[in-house]
Amino acid sequence: MGGAIESLTERQVEILELIKENNKIAYREVAQRLEINNSAVQAHFDTLKEKDIIERIGDTRGYWKILKR
Secondary structure (H helix, E strand, O other), X not given: OOHHHHXXXXXXXXXXXXXXXXXXXXXXXXXXXXXXXXXXXXXXXXXXXXXXXXXXXXXXXXEEEEOOO
């Protein structure tokens, strides 16, 4: 994995693994599985989106697309 992937935190890598398991995963489920609060999950997802590692396809019934592996 190159560039932006290498600069991820351990938690962000865990989130990517959860997305790989279920690309329709909700923030709430990520928070429960990682035992962190929703605002922390939102911050991690925002960072992953800013780094162009993930993007949201669709709205609430959409899914997460991993752009860089």
